[in-house]
Amino acid sequence: MNTAHIGISASNSHSIRPGNWLRRIDDWFSTPLSAQRIVIYLALYLVFAANWPLWFQLQRIGSTPGVFVRTAVVLGLLNACALVAILAFTAWTRYMKPLWLAVVLVAALSQYYMLNYSVVMDPGMMGNVLQTDAHEVADLLGWHLFVALALVMVIPLWWLVRVRIPAMSPLRQMLRNVLLIVASLGIAAVIVATMSRDLGPLMRNHPQLRYLLNPIASLYSSSAVVIRPLFTHTKKLISMGGGAALGASYAAQTKPLLFVLVVGETGRADHFGLNGYARNTTPQLATRNVFNWTNVRSCGTSTLASVPCMFSPLGKKDFESRKDDYETLLDVAQAAGLGVLWIDNQSGCKGVCDRVPHVSASTDLTASQRKQLCDASGECRDMAMLENLQQRLDAIPAEKRSKGILLVFHQMGSHGPAYSKRSSLESKRFTPECKTEVLADCAHSELMNAYDNSIVETDRFLGATIDWLKTASSRYDTGMLYLSDHGESLGEYGQFLHGLPYSMAPDVQKHVPMVSWLSPSFAGREQLSVGCLRGTADAPYTHDNLYHSMLGLLDVRSPSYQSGMDLFAKCKGAA
Structure with missing residues (x-):
């Protein structure tokens, strides 16, 4: 009796060993399945495992438990049907496994960034992703990301490696795929028809939901950015330099003009001390006798959207609906005869500087300058743009240099999420700082400290730029304008970073x-009234004003110039 009992116990103990369970799971994963079944199971898995941002957003919208469950089920089924219809085009052989795994990776990455930064995967955000450089990617990496990827990817990775796909004739495969596409689209059509009364108002009132359907939103947005341009007409470049000429001030000048336009990055107006922020984040500018405007709005919510728009003569509305490309402010200034140079400390000028001389801030830095201004990855602080400036100016053709120079600095500024990397030790006035890429894990005070220190660094850079211009005033008539490309969310409404669709x-x-x-x-040369300019401090302006205001400041005559859009025009010659 005792022996038998011991034998049974040993057998039961053996049956629950982890190795046995893993073998049983592995055997089940190895069960042969048709490619069509694989894409169905994969779609259902991703709807459940990679759509938590959608479920959380539905919960935040607020409704009774019954309505929440019904809405979640409906959107989940629509998401699954759409994903099955897409993946059905790939339902062929085992050689499709890497592609299926890539879809899982996209879903896992999208979920991670949507959860941690409250972004949505619309075409604008996907365009930002595809233009992100190596330094920006490094800022987003961390162990949280790899844990999040593992939670979503381990099971499908194991399954896709082990599952066997029986051979099938190509004709039969194609027929089954067509039937799968028709069936999934048919089910989706029935759901939409029967639930349109609920879905219609929901999507109209909360349009962000359509970009939380994962990975459908990412796949759609990626195709919109990459594939759609291949099927649109080739844009021609419309010249804006025709008729451009230097104004009367150049004929009477005793010194050439030297103007610096600073394109800021991720600067929030409400965190500038000059604008009444409780913290003194702009001590340098406060002592430099600057003009400050408090009511300015950007053209977009990302660098990719804002920078080309703010340099365009079209204005936001016409820029976004344009069918062709247009030359920019820099082209017009160069055509008029000015020397133009773009110095970049960011991920490129987004096409704005393509036809004028441009250089990276890190180019030609000495070893000691790199040690002082750059980190191990090669990313440099904005102060690097002020190094070797005389050599850069001397490289501009003498004929243009004798008339005037437009110098553009494109900042790294306050680019997130690694705000703590955007300030030097001298600028870290507020501590402790948030030093993780998962901003939601930081105390709000630490996040504010890191971001505000980046604004202090921008203030320090602008102060140093003004000081450099002051030293050059014996040889040039000098000036500077700073304007940020967009702002930033710092946890308000659970949102972080930037790049949300403008309307949302x-x-x-x-x-x-x-x-x-x-x-x-x-x-003096532009006959600008200081008192008049200070009187415009609270007037509403947008990025649309930059093109015309800069042409007015530089005294560049152009048929594209509109005096009504020039914020300096009414102060010229004013008493």
């Missing part, structure tokens, strides 16, 4: 700082 984005992603400094000789 909170004001903090669109309200940007704008500051100018003009030497007395520059103000």
Whole structure:
């Protein structure tokens, strides 16, 4: 009796060993399945495992438990049907496994960033992703990301490696795929028809939901960015330089003009001390006798959207609906005869500087300069743009240099999520800082400290730029204008970073700082009234004003110039 009992116990103990369970799971994963069944199971898995941002958003919208469950089921089924219809085009042989795994990876990555930064995967955000450089990618990496990827990917990775797909004739495969596409689209059509009364108002009132359907939104947005341009007409470049010429001030000048336009990055107007922020984040600008505008809105909520738009003559509305490309402010200034140079400390100028001389901030830095200004990855602080400037100016053709120079600095600024990397030790006035890429894991005070220190660094850079211009005032009539490309979300409404569709984005992603400094000789040559300019501090302006205001400041005559859009025009010659 005892022996038998011991034998049974030993057998039971053996049956629950982890190795046995893993073998049983592995055997089940190895069961042969048709490619059509694989894509169905994969779609259902991703709907469940990679759509938590959608479920959380539905919960935040607020409804009774019954309505929440019904809405979640309906959107889940629509998501699954759409994903099955797409994956059915790939339901062929085992050689499709890497492609299926890539879809899982896209879903896992999208979920991670949607959960941690409250972004949505619309075409604008996907365009930002595809233009992100190596330094920006490094800022987003961390152990949280790899854990999140593992939670979603381990099971399908194991399954896709082990599952066997029986051979089938190509004709039969194609027929089954067609039937699968028709069936999935048919089910989706029935769901939409029967639930349109509920779905219609939901999608109209909460349009962000369509970009939370994962990975459908990412796949759609990627195709919109990559594939759609292949099927659109080739855009021609419309010249804007025709008729451009230098104004009367150049004929009478005793010194050439030197103007610096600083394109800021991720600067929030409400975190600038000049705008009344409780913290003194702009101590340098406060002592430099600058002009400050408090009510400025951006053209977009990302660098990719804003920078080309703010340099365009079209304005936001016409820029977004344009069918062709247009030359920019820099092209017009160059055509008029000015020397133009773009110095970049970001991930490129987004096409704005393609036809003018441009250089990276890190180019030609000495070893000691790199040690002081750059980190191990090669990313440099904005102060690097002020190094070797005389050599850069001397490289501009003498004929253009004798008339005037437009110098553009494109900042790294406050680019997130690694805000703590955007400030030097001298600028870290507020501690402790958030030092993780998962911003939601930081105390709100630490996140504010890191971001505000990046604004202090921008203030320090702008102060140093003004000081450099002051030293050059014996040889040039000098001036500077700073304008950020967009703002930033810092946890408001659970949102972080930037890049939300403009219509959905909170004001903090669109309200940007704008500051100018003009030497007395520059103000004199342009007959600008200081008192008049200070009177415009609270007037509403947008990125649309930049093109015309810069042409007015530089005294460049162009048929594209509109005096009504020039914020300096009414202060020229004013008493």
